[in-house]
Amino acid sequence: MGRDVQTLVIGAGISGLSTAFFLRERGVDVAVVEAAPRAGGNIRTEEHGGYLLEAGPNTLLDNHPAIRRLIDGLGLREVAREANREAKRRYVVRDGRAVPLPDSPPTFLTTRLFSFRGKLRLLAEPFIKPVDYEESVASFVRRRLGQEFLDWAIDPFVSGVYAGDPERLSVRAATAKVYALEREHGSLLRGALKKAWAARKAEVRTGPVGQMLSFERGLGQLTDALAAALGERLFLSTPAQAIRQVDGGWQVETPRGMFDARNLVLALPGAAVADLLEPHVGEAVNTLREIPYPPVVSVAMGFRREDVAHPLDGFGVLIPSKERRTTLGALFSSTLFEGRAPEGQVMLTAFIGGRRHEEVGDWGDARLIERVLDDLGPILGFRAPPVMTHISRWPRAIPQYELGHLERMAALDTALAGLPGLWMRANWRDGVAVSDCIRNGWALAERLAG
Numbered sequence: 001m002g003r004d005v006q007t008l009v010i011g012a013g014i015s016g017l018s019t020a021f022f023l024r025e026r027g028v029d030v031a032v033v034e035a036a037p038r039a040g041g042n043i044r045t046e047e048h049g050g051y052l053l054e055a056g057p058n059t060l061l062d063n064h065p066a067i068r069r070l071i072d073g074l075g076l077r078e079v080a081r082e083a084n085r086e087a088k089r090r091y092v093v094r095d096g097r098a099v100p101l102p103d104s105p106p107t108f109l110t111t112r113l114f115s116f117r118g119k120l121r122l123l124a125e126p127f128i129k130p131v132d133y134e135e136s137v138a139s140f141v142r143r144r145l146g147q148e149f150l151d152w153a154i155d156p157f158v159s160g161v162y163a164g165d166p167e168r169l170s171v172r173a174a175t176a177k178v179y180a181l182e183r184e185h186g187s188l189l190r191g192a193l194k195k196a197w198a199a200r201k202a203e204v205r206t207g208p209v210g211q212m213l214s215f216e217r218g219l220g221q222l223t224d225a226l227a228a229a230l231g232e233r234l235f236l237s238t239p240a241q242a243i244r245q246v247d248g249g250w251q252v253e254t255p256r257g258m259f260d261a262r263n264l265v266l267a268l269p270g271a272a273v274a275d276l277l278e279p280h281v282g283e284a285v286n287t288l289r290e291i292p293y294p295p296v297v298s299v300a301m302g303f304r305r306e307d308v309a310h311p312l313d314g315f316g317v318l319i320p321s322k323e324r325r326t327t328l329g330a331l332f333s334s335t336l337f338e339g340r341a342p343e344g345q346v347m348l349t350a351f352i353g354g355r356r357h358e359e360v361g362d363w364g365d366a367r368l369i370e371r372v373l374d375d376l377g378p379i380l381g382f383r384a385p386p387v388m389t390h391i392s393r394w395p396r397a398i399p400q401y402e403l404g405h406l407e408r409m410a411a412l413d414t415a416l417a418g419l420p421g422l423w424m425r426a427n428w429r430d431g432v433a434v435s436d437c438i439r440n441g442w443a444l445a446e447r448l449a450g
């Protein structure tokens with residue numbers, strides 16, 4: 001027997017769950033089907049040996065009103081946790097040592113992260129003209145800010161967000177806000193100063209640079225609450241196997257029977273969308289299969305406090321590719337949020353792999369841990385082996401918005417134009433951050449319910 005629903009969302013990651021939440025808030029009849037036996041997708045909090053660890057994302061950036069609405073609408077305000085103030089300090093490795101990233105003009109002048117020449121080069125930025133061809137993140141930064149800024153600031157930042165390669169990522173698609181500063185203000189420095197000034201005048205805390213958040217029981221508390229709010233309208237272990245266009249909407253085939261919906265939202269990774277759409281638009285879906293999703297492994301490690309020499313007084317440490325290590329960096333997880341490690345112990349979460357080290361996807365656990373310890377040990381001063389390790393593998397971790405991404409998305413939109421009632425909302429376009437997924441879910445709900 002089929003089930004009728006106004007809107008069916010396929011995929012219960014944060015994109016699908018938040019789209020469903022905002023639709024229901026507007027009185028739309030929604031159901032969600034999810035292939036896995038649990039909701040949350042990439043968001044997964046686990047307890048292991050007294051530690052509370054994140055297998056996937058660790059933080060949610062509160063940079064849009066939709067995020068507050070979600071937290072308040074779910075009644076989670078009391079358990080929401082802002083990152084420790086110390087988390088404003090971020091370390092970047094240069095010449096084997098963790099150096100704090102400068103966060104003010106005086107610290108910028110004195111930092112050893114950039115040479116005097118590198119610092120002077122930044123002064124030229126406001127006078128550099130935009131170009132009219134698509135650039136990689138690397139080429140854009142090299143042109144506007146110089147090679148040193150690319151090597152010791154942007155390269156590690158791109159690793160931290162995308163586990164990506166700045167030579168291949170498109171500046172327009174992957175770092176749209178930075179690109180917009182050049183377009184709108186002719187200069188990144190001028191644009192950033194104007195924005196900071198405007199935010200100060202408006203006294204907003206939810207701005208482009210918001211607070212880093214999690215919850216008392218980790219990010220999983222958010223997706224658990226979203227799943228609980230859906231109740232019986234969430235169908236777990238229910239993969240969508242095929243979709244068909246029918247009179248007045250869409251029909252979705254699952255092992256638990258058919259669903260009929262006027263609107264269908266595919267909140268799925270690129271390849272899963274391609275499988276469902278192929279019968280409808282043919283080869284046009286290959287563009288989704290071709291989006292690179294390099295593997296990333298997240299390695300949580302617990303140490304006795306006295307066995308780590310570094311004060312761990314910050315968000316974490318990023319390792320630029322110039323330092324020639326496989327590990328991309330590590331979060332100081334137990335500094336970021338309280339209650340993550342047992343008394344007298346600390347937890348680090350290292351990330352290894354990404355676009356430049358796809359080979360790690362084939363490595364065994366022992367080799368992964370050994371490499372992470374070899375890479376981070378000399379930087380953070382490990383005096384004894386970890387007392388806890390936990391590995392989370394992401395064979396297809398984060399979609400890469402590489403050169404040509406926006407053109408490929410536009411071509412896909414053209415191919416899909418003849419399929420009314422079909423919508424897509426996932427991290428392979430318009431932002432990979434959890435906050436982007438929530439903001440995009442909110443925008444789609446406005447559109448569908450409006």
Ligand SMILES: Cc1cc2nc3c(=O)[nH]c(=O)nc-3n(C[C@H](O)[C@H](O)[C@H](O)COP(=O)(O)OP(=O)(O)OC[C@H]3O[C@@H](n4cnc5c(N)ncnc54)[C@H](O)[C@@H]3O)c2cc1C
Pocket residue numbers: 010011012013014015016033034035036039040041042043055056057058059060061238239240241267268269272296298394397398425426427428432433434435437
């Ligand atoms: C290791 C790692 C660390 C990260 N760190 C951060 C961070 O600190 N901060 C941050 O903001 N972002 C971070 N991200 C990015 C962020 O987690 C993701 O971009 C985001 O969670 C993606 O959500 P989504 O709903 O779009 O996709 P997904 O989470 O992939 O959800 C898609 C869902 O669709 C389901 N599905 C697939 N096929 C079918 C089918 N046929 N039928 C039904 N269901 C199906 C899947 O099971 C899955 O549940 C990180 C990502 C990774 C991997």
